[in-house]
Amino acid sequence: MIKRIRALLERKQLDSEHIKKIKAVSKLVGLPACRPALYLKALRHRSLVAEKKLAATESYEQLEFIGDAVLDLIVSEIIFKMYPDAGEGMLTQLRSRLVKGEMLASIGRNIGLMDYIELGERVKNQGIEHSESVLADAFEALVGAVFQDHGYDPCRDFVERLYQEYVDFDELISARDNFKSMLLEMVQAKKMPAPIYRIVKETGPGHEKIFDVEVRVDDEVMGAGSGKNKKKAEQAAARSAINILRNI
Numbered sequence: 001m002i003k004r005i006r007a008l009l010e011r012k013q014l015d016s017e018h019i020k021k022i023k024a025v026s027k028l029v030g031l032p033a034c035r036p037a038l039y040l041k042a043l044r045h046r047s048l049v050a051e052k053k054l055a056a057t058e059s060y061e062q063l064e065f066i067g068d069a070v071l072d073l074i075v076s077e078i079i080f081k082m083y084p085d086a087g088e089g090m091l092t093q094l095r096s097r098l099v100k101g102e103m104l105a106s107i108g109r110n111i112g113l114m115d116y117i118e119l120g121e122r123v124k125n126q127g128i129e130h131s132e133s134v135l136a137d138a139f140e141a142l143v144g145a146v147f148q149d150h151g152y153d154p155c156r157d158f159v160e161r162l163y164q165e166y167v168d169f170d171e172l173i174s175a176r177d178n179f180k181s182m183l184l185e186m187v188q189a190k191k192m193p194a195p196i197y198r199i200v201k202e203t204g205p206g207h208e209k210i211f212d213v214e215v216r217v218d219d220e221v222m223g224a225g226s227g228k229n230k231k232k233a234e235q236a237a238a239r240s241a242i243n244i245l246r247n248i
Contacts, residue, residue, distance in 0.1 A: 021116055028111055029142075029158055035149045038063070040118070042141035045134065047120030060141035067144030068099075070152070074143075074159045075099055082169065087243065089182055097172055098163070101136040108135035110166045113142070179238035183215070186245055193218050195241065197234045200224075213237045217245075 018040060025043070026033040033039050046059040075098045079091055086094075097103060108114070114129040117138050128134055147155040172178070183195055201212040213233035214224045222244055225236020 025116055025142075029146055030161070031146065031150055031154055031158065033149065035145075038145040038149050039142070042067075042145035043113075043116045043118055043138060045117055045119045045123075045128070047123045047128075048118050049120075051120035051122065060138055063141040063144035063148070064137050065144070066147060067140035067142065070147045070155060071099055071104075071140060071143050071159065074156045075163070077156065078160055078163060079169075083173075087246065089242065090179070090239070093178065093182060094172060098167065101132055103167070104136035104139045105132040107162055107166050108139040111162065113138055173235075179235045179242060183238040183242050183245075186242060187217055190245070195222070195238070197237060199230065199233070215241050217241065 018036075021043075022033050022036045022039055025039050041058060042060050042063045044059050046061065048054075049056065049059040072095070075095050076091070079086075079094050079098070083091065083094075109130075113135060117129040117134065119128060143155060143159060146158050180195075187193070187195060196216045198214055198216065199211055200214050202209055203212075204210045208228075210226055210228060211230050211233040212224065212226050213230065213236070214221050215234070215237040216222065223237045223239070223241030225233050225238070225240050227233035227236055
């Protein structure tokens with residue numbers, strides 16, 4: 001009831017353009033905007049703050065701070081549930097990929113966030129709202145606004161829905177510089193020679209081949225793995241080797 005009254009009071013202070021924006025953002029988030037001012041702040045670029053002579057805290061930067069922290073926790077929880085057998089190193093690297101600016105900007109672009117970012121007159125028509133840094137920052141601020149407005153669980157559901165819809169987790173996992181990169185960094189730290197990958201067997205018909213790969217470090221087989229292509233098999237072998245090397 002209190003939230004509803006607060007929302008009504010805040011809406012009465014808004015012009016028709018801002019009310020329209022709040023409705024659109026509420027639909028995007030999938031939750032009512034109980035505190036409309038939070039969402040307007042989350043989408044307000046610093047150029048507008050300077051132009052309107054508002055307090056420095058009235059741009060999205062403050063909400064970006066809390067959104068960044070909440071996003072780290074939500075993404076950690078998502079991948080922890082998705083990959084229960086993964087080690088700390090793999091989870092840390094995957095989280096890093098999922099919360100880096102490029103990824104956040106991509107999600108922001110997919111949901112059309114650039115259409116809602118409010119800019120000062122002097123910088124309009126310069127494409128600032130399409131830049132990676134602005135989209136990433138605004139997305140974090142929006143997460144911060146949802147968290148402040150509704151708490152952790154609804155915010156987690158909102159973020160998880162977007163990641164499931166717009167992120168290919170399998171592609172990230174099998175990326176060339178994932179497990180293979182981790183293994184290379186690990187052996188270099190141990191002053192060991194670079195890993196060497198070798199296909200030891202190919203089975204199945206041409207269109208459904210399975211590749212078996214082994215990875216050697218210092219002429220010793222450190223891991224083995226299989227996959228539907230050489231890239232996936234090498235990643236599997238590298239992952240196996242990482243688990244072994246951690247115990248050496």
